[in-house]
Amino acid sequence: MMRATPSDLPLVLDGVSLHIGSTVVLDRLDLTIAPGAPTLVVGPNGSGKTTLLRLCMQLVRPSQGRVSWGGRTDAGQGRRAILFQKPVMLRRSAAANVAYVLAQVGHPRHLRAAQALELLDRVGLADLAARPARRLSGGEQQRVALARALARQPEILLLDEPTASLDPAATLHVEEIIRMAAQSGTKIVMASHDLGQVRRLAGEVVFMIRGRVCEQASAEKFFDRPSTTEAAAFIRGDLVL
Amino acid sequence: MQQKSHEICCGQGFRMSESVGAWQLIASGDATLFAIVRLSLAVSLSAVAIAVIVGLPLGALLALTRFPGRSAVVVVLNGFMGLPPVVVGLTVYLLLSRSGPLGEFGLLFTPAAMVVAQALLVLPIIAALARQTIEDLWSEYRDELTAMGVGPAGRVATLLWDSRFSLITALLAGFGRAAAEVGTVMIVGGNIEGFTRTMTTAIALETSKGNLPLAMGLGIVLIGIIIAINAAAWGLRLWSEQRAG
Numbered sequence A: 001m002m003r004a005t006p007s008d009l010p011l012v013l014d015g016v017s018l019h020i021g022s023t024v025v026l027d028r029l030d031l032t033i034a035p036g037a038p039t040l041v042v043g044p045n046g047s048g049k050t051t052l053l054r055l056c057m058q059l060v061r062p063s064q065g066r067v068s069w070g071g072r073t074d075a076g077q078g079r080r081a082i083l084f085q086k087p088v089m090l091r092r093s094a095a096a097n098v099a100y101v102l103a104q105v106g107h108p109r110h111l112r113a114a115q116a117l118e119l120l121d122r123v124g125l126a127d128l129a130a131r132p133a134r135r136l137s138g139g140e141q142q143r144v145a146l147a148r149a150l151a152r153q154p155e156i157l158l159l160d161e162p163t164a165s166l167d168p169a170a171t172l173h174v175e176e177i178i179r180m181a182a183q184s185g186t187k188i189v190m191a192s193h194d195l196g197q198v199r200r201l202a203g204e205v206v207f208m209i210r211g212r213v214c215e216q217a218s219a220e221k222f223f224d225r226p227s228t229t230e231a232a233a234f235i236r237g238d239l240v241l
Numbered sequence B: 001m002q003q004k005s006h007e008i009c010c011g012q013g014f015r016m017s018e019s020v021g022a023w024q025l026i027a028s029g030d031a032t033l034f035a036i037v038r039l040s041l042a043v044s045l046s047a048v049a050i051a052v053i054v055g056l057p058l059g060a061l062l063a064l065t066r067f068p069g070r071s072a073v074v075v076v077l078n079g080f081m082g083l084p085p086v087v088v089g090l091t092v093y094l095l096l097s098r099s100g101p102l103g104e105f106g107l108l109f110t111p112a113a114m115v116v117a118q119a120l121l122v123l124p125i126i127a128a129l130a131r132q133t134i135e136d137l138w139s140e141y142r143d144e145l146t147a148m149g150v151g152p153a154g155r156v157a158t159l160l161w162d163s164r165f166s167l168i169t170a171l172l173a174g175f176g177r178a179a180a181e182v183g184t185v186m187i188v189g190g191n192i193e194g195f196t197r198t199m200t201t202a203i204a205l206e207t208s209k210g211n212l213p214l215a216m217g218l219g220i221v222l223i224g225i226i227i228a229i230n231a232a233a234w235g236l237r238l239w240s241e242q243r244a245g
Helices: A049-056 A094-104 A109-122 A138-151 A168-183 A195-201 A219-224 A229-236 B002-011 B016-027 B031-064 B070-080 B085-096 B111-147 B152-162 B164-180 B183-189 B199-209 B212-244
Strands: A011-020 A023-033 A039-042 A064-069 A080-083 A156-160 A187-191 A204-209 A212-218
Touching: A011 A049, A023 A049, A023 A064, A023 A212, A039 A049, A039 A195, A049 A080, A049 A156, A049 A187, A080 A138, A080 B111, A094 A109, A094 A138, A109 A138, A138 A156, A138 A168, A156 A168, A168 A187, A168 A195, A195 A219, A204 A219, A204 A229, A212 A219, A212 A229, A219 A229, B016 B212, B031 B070, B031 B111, B031 B152, B031 B164, B031 B199, B031 B212, B070 B111, B085 B111, B085 B183, B111 B152, B111 B164, B111 B183, B152 B164, B164 B199, B164 B212, B183 B199, B199 B212
Parallel strands: A039 A187, A039 A204, A080 A156, A156 A187
Antiparallel strands: A011 A023, A011 A064, A204 A212
């Protein structure tokens, strides 16, 4: 049903600026996200990674420039899903949170409960399905949110530092789920702080500083032969402002 | 004259025999007393039901929309939570009286008129509290629901459902207001015995007549009802918070 709609790829940002008050969050940014291996968005705090993802999700509109999804400038949210850094749980059980999204995308009513449980099982939370989602730990809520995002069967999955609050075991689990989603054809666009994680997951790296794309390259090239001094410094672990 | 007898009886202070009499009326299931209680509950609950049906969607609409002058509407609505009952009574009286615009329906001095007046009194309370509750939840849910592609109708339904236990508090505030007020029902109901006499108007009348046992009995029942309903809502809230988080 969702597949009947045209593709959202390539996702193109063309000269996009975003001002909030007098602050320039994004500054004439150009970026094309094409189908393929995961795109990891890296850069220091405040470089505009979160805002970039929100623009890609059509949650904010650019002050200047334009965003297009598969050539369309108003694509709705139908084929994309986002995992926020601090996801908000609906005041329902974990399973009901997932079932809510399934209902939203038109999943048949009698199959929802089973499908919700299956999705929770994929993120390792099947035994917490009946618990109130807001009572779960931060890491568990993150995974419920991931199950909710997967429930939309997105063509593009946007993730904003999804493992920032997780322990290594949970991080490994989430990365595995992301890798599986990527293998099954979902385009992953993920902001991350963790260069180890970027090396593990990235097919392509978008390096941002001060609201602009400083460098966009394959992961291999980015780590081996960065073309900007800022990227080289960032990879070395120097402080980049 | 009536004012004088009122002073005389009360001037003698609290009398034991009358409070015993009040409890006896309640315990014996006094027909007059319980007819009044029934009518009061029917009127106030109907008024709250109407106010909920109109006020919740209104509050939700106000919480989710932005338009010029919205702040003014919110301020007026909040201010209307404290509408003086006698003024609402007077307004409804003028609307429903024979020569008023709605006079042809002959509603004045009927329970229906009391329901209308109390609904008007309660509506701002429910709409204003609902707006606040829903707006708070919306600021939390906005990004997630937008990202999930939830449309306007779905948003309202989700927000109402997820804030249902907070909204019960708004509903209780409305019921408390309706059940306890005397001004509107006195004016538009007329305090007609066996027809439009409610707990509050009966208490006012019986006190001025010096029939203190009945007045006190009604007072005890009124307070008991309000406490019982609040206790039930409190319990419901505790239970639901454990379930829904």
